[in-house]
Amino acid sequence: MVGLGKFEFPTSASQTQNHTKLDHNPNKSKELPNLSFTDNHFKGKTRIENVQTEQYIKAGKIASEVREMVRVKDWIGKTVFEICEEVEGEIEKRGAKCAFPVNASINEVAAHYTAEPNDPITIKDTDLVKIDLGAQIDGYIADTAVTVCYDAQFDGLVQAAEEALGNAMAMIKADVKASDIGRTIETAIKKMGFKPIANLSGHSLDQYTIHAGKSIPNIWSIGGFSLSDSSAYACEPFVTTEQGGGFVRNGKIKNIFALNSRKKTKNQEADKLLDFIWENCNMLPFALRWITKEREEKEARELLDFLVKKKAVTAYPVLIEVNEQRVAQAEHTFIPNENGVTVTTKTE
Ligand SMILES: [Co+2]
Numbered sequence: 001m002v003g004l005g006k007f008e009f010p011t012s013a014s015q016t017q018n019h020t021k022l023d024h025n026p027n028k029s030k031e032l033p034n035l036s037f038t039d040n041h042f043k044g045k046t047r048i049e050n051v052q053t054e055q056y057i058k059a060g061k062i063a064s065e066v067r068e069m070v071r072v073k074d075w076i077g078k079t080v081f082e083i084c085e086e087v088e089g090e091i092e093k094r095g096a097k098c099a100f101p102v103n104a105s106i107n108e109v110a111a112h113y114t115a116e117p118n119d120p121i122t123i124k125d126t127d128l129v130k131i132d133l134g135a136q137i138d139g140y141i142a143d144t145a146v147t148v149c150y151d152a153q154f155d156g157l158v159q160a161a162e163e164a165l166g167n168a169m170a171m172i173k174a175d176v177k178a179s180d181i182g183r184t185i186e187t188a189i190k191k192m193g194f195k196p197i198a199n200l201s202g203h204s205l206d207q208y209t210i211h212a213g214k215s216i217p218n219i220w221s222i223g224g225f226s227l228s229d230s231s232a233y234a235c236e237p238f239v240t241t242e243q244g245g246g247f248v249r250n251g252k253i254k255n256i257f258a259l260n261s262r263k264k265t266k267n268q269e270a271d272k273l274l275d276f277i278w279e280n281c282n283m284l285p286f287a288l289r290w291i292t293k294e295r296e297e298k299e300a301r302e303l304l305d306f307l308v309k310k311k312a313v314t315a316y317p318v319l320i321e322v323n324e325q326r327v328a329q330a331e332h333t334f335i336p337n338e339n340g341v342t343v344t345t346k347t348e
Pocket residue numbers: 001002003143144202203234236331
């Protein structure tokens with residue numbers, strides 16, 4: 001799952017104030033405490049507790065195994081529904097929960113497309129498909145992605161994303177500036193004759209929080225922060241062609257959702273659904289597919305629309321390259337340390 005950069009996307013008041021943090025014990029409190037995402041967020045913590053590191057590494061191992069399975073498999077002729085369900089099943093089979101619905105974003109769709117129930121869209125041999133997947137253990141997330149491509153003319157795009165990610169991982173340790181990582185990514189991509197997507201970025205992670213407030217940019221930018229050894233991060237270069245604008249815009253389709261508030265809506269069925277989402281996903285993203293196992297699709301869709309209208313649930317639009325050029329992506333999750341980095345989703 002990708003973060004939106006600060007370019008051309010002014011944040012709304014609700015995004016800048018009173019972010020909700022998850023309650024780590026769902027049974028203890030119905031109210032979500034507020035957390036403002038400031039540079040002070042990690043003050044007072046020195047490094048990730050050993051036990052958290054263990055969970056991050058366990059989730060990372062599972063996510064990387066599944067990603068490598070995705071990389072080598074022939075997906076031509078499969079529907080995105082089959083892909084998402086199969087990949088999510090592989091994560092669960094290995095003992096993790098899905099941290100978010102598997103994204104299967106095709107060609108100019110850069111990110112945030114997941115299958116609708118029985119989604120019939122089928123992979124063709126000319127398609128470039130970004131599969132972005134997340135595994136979590138006790139809310140500690142591994143977020144990783146691979147681009148699959150069966151048309152040799154797009155191999156360069158895929159290689160540029162992988163090369164940029166590799167170069168970024170090679171320079172990481174605690175206190176490295178995020179803006180320097182952005183420069184490394186941008187340089188690698190441009191050297192290969194392509195463009196980075198400037199308004200998509202990697203992100204810090206926290207327990208049950210996919211975007212914990214810090215961005216790892218894909219281009220050089222002024223200012224920014226330095227990496228901390230008390231946080232996990234995801235780095236995810238996105239690459240498009242020279243004809244691309246190097247930006248994404250919001251598309252019309254919204255099929256990834258996340259809980260925004262647990263305030264009762266006075267609609268009994270909607271409130272039941274809110275509880276179901278909280279119990280199963282906490283504040284992490286989910287898909288319509290995940291709630292139609294319990295109810296009829298039509299009813300689930302109506303309830304979800306109602307919750308979005310009530311602002312109890314946020315709907316995320318798909319992100320599309322502004323010039324409709326193809327986009328490739330690669331992603332790892334990592335924890336910096338004094339001497340280097342633990343890439344939790346590294347390839348064995
Ligand atoms: Co991500």
